[in-house]
Amino acid sequence: MTQQYQYDVIVAGGGIAGVNAAVAAAKKGAKTLLLEKSCNLGGLATSGLINIFLPLCDGNGHQVTFGLTEELLKRSMIYGPGKVPSDWMEKRDASEVERLRCVFSPASMILALEEFLLENNVEIWYDSLITGMEKEGNRIKSLYVENTDGRVEVTANAFVDSTGTALLAKLVKEEVSYGKNVLSLWALEYEGSCQYGRDRMVPDVNMLTRGNAERTFINPTAKDVTSYMVETRTMMRKFYKEQYAGSSDRFTRWPLFIAAMPQFRKIAALKGKGEISDNMNNTYFADSIGLVSDWRKSGPVWEIPFSTLEAPHTENLFASGRCISSVGDAWEITRCIPSAGLTGEAAGYAAALYKAEERNLLCGKVQSCMEENGNILHWEEALKA
Ligand SMILES: Cc1cc2nc3c(=O)[nH]c(=O)nc-3n(C[C@H](O)[C@H](O)[C@H](O)COP(=O)(O)OP(=O)(O)OC[C@H]3O[C@@H](n4cnc5c(N)ncnc54)[C@H](O)[C@@H]3O)c2cc1C
Structure with missing residues (x-):
């Protein structure tokens, strides 16, 4: 018989998005499990040897990404080396290297991410490959995981897809797009x-x-x-x-x-309730959960709508990281570390606060959590600061 375990929130994948999602959920009191198929955290950012934490500012002196993502940037430097340019606030039309960003050692990042999870009482299962799922109506009931214990079933109230490949979305038969x-x-x-x-x-x-x-x-x-x-x-x-x-x-x-994993940038992304695409920078979204900048040039700021995290037909599934619902130019922005951090934080709050009978209130609750943790939701507000 398959062994069964019960959690409030299960986060699938321990990349940047998954770690922030798990920390956010645990901070809201959810009993949280993070499943990772390798024995290291960080995904592409570590096993894929990506070593630049792209900017959290717009290149014109305004910080736009805050909350757990800013905390992660600081934590990525704890075990060295890395530094943020001290004068990033004074710069205008700054190049990427002059902005609020840092270079990190993948090994230091692995140490920091694990520490972040342990400090927040997240249970981690390494070497645990998600292979299947049980559905109940319009909700996911459980995931099947293969590890040294054999085939294990893990049940939860809500799930975060941080697999980088939209694996949960595919298993539950949501539509996905390919890059x-x-x-x-x-x-x-x-x-x-x-x-x-x-x-x-x-x-x-x-x-x-x-x-x-x-x-x-x-x-x-x-x-x-x-x-x-x-x-x-x-x-x-x-x-x-x-x-x-x-x-x-x-x-x-x-x-x-x-590298211990293929350096694919865009594998698959959820087709969410909402989607962001080309030329949607500096656009107001009433359901924005926070902001990311354009790492390629100074100026543009993107609001990320909550609807890009929501699965249209599965009400307790939330996407995060490089598999949120974005296409084209928007995917170039949302596939990077700052957006993975931001959307991870929001998806973690959403999963922790999800209640079937109050599903329509969830977006507002997530926005309040994001603001309480220092995030700014709308670009005009960030540029005023
Ligand atoms: C060549 C290249 C260069 C890049 N350069 C930069 C850069 O300089 N700066 C920057 O900010 N970004 C850069 N990026 C993008 C960025 O590194 C990633 O897109 C980002 O880290 C993605 O984070 P994530 O958490 O969404 O996904 P991932 O890092 O893909 O994490 C997903 C995690 O889920 C796990 N997982 C997957 N399937 C399963 C399963 N079935 N069961 C259990 N676990 C599973 C994986 O092992 C992995 O740990 C680059 C990407 C590439 C490819």
Whole structure:
């Protein structure tokens, strides 16, 4: 017989969004379980070796993202290195490196994320792969998880999809949209005499980044995932055997760490009750849960509507991170760490406060929690500050 466990909130996936969702839910008193298929937290931001916490400000001196995301940025630097430019507030039309952002070590981030969960009494299950689900009417009842205990059923009142792949949305047969991914290689290498900076972790440790825009993946299959990993590693072998030959040797430059997951940017996203798309920056949404900036240029600020987290046919499922309901240019913004943090926080509050009989009041309650924790909901207000 399958073992069964009962929680108030279950968060699927322990990336940036999942960690913030679990902390937010636990802060509201929910008995919270976070399920993670690997043995590390952070998802792409750590196992995918992404090491830049993109800006929380608009590049013109206004902070736009606050709350648990700001706390996470500070926590990402606790175990070093990383620093926020001290004069980001004075800058106008600032470049990305001059803004309220930092470089972090993936290992430091893993330590900090786990500490954040433990301090907030979130139960973590590592090495636990979500494989199935039970539905009851228009709600999810439970998830099936495979781990060393075998097949386990975990039941909860509400669920957060932080899988980065909209896995829960797909399992419950909500509609999803797919993004286009190109081949990217991000790896850590030793390179004598590097200076600390954008792509430098610490002196002598370099982030090797390359890509192939011609090689694309949409709705990647299992075979695509393997090809992606093999192709990026083939690219690396070529660098060390051929391209670096002459300029460095195996004593002055070598691979230190390679990604443990494919660096797909946009796999699948929920088609939510609402959706954001191109040119919706600086747009007022009555149900906004907070703000994110455009990491590519100074100026634009995006309100994120609660409806982009809500599953149209499953009332106790909330999306967060890179699988919220956004397409096109909006997905370029919402797939990044600041938005993962923001939407994770909101989805966590939503899951903790969800009551079937008061479902229509949920958005207002989430907005109040976001504001109580320092978030600003509307862009005009943030730019006044
Ligand atoms: C090449 C590249 C460069 C990038 N550069 C930057 C950058 O410089 N700065 C920035 O801010 N962002 C960057 N991003 C984007 C950013 O890193 C991610 O999109 C963001 O971290 C996503 O967070 P998430 O929590 O939504 O999802 P993920 O990080 O994907 O986390 C999902 C988690 O769910 C777990 N999971 C999935 N399926 C299951 C399952 N069945 N059972 C249990 N657990 C499961 C995964 O193991 C993972 O830990 C980059 C992305 C790429 C690909």
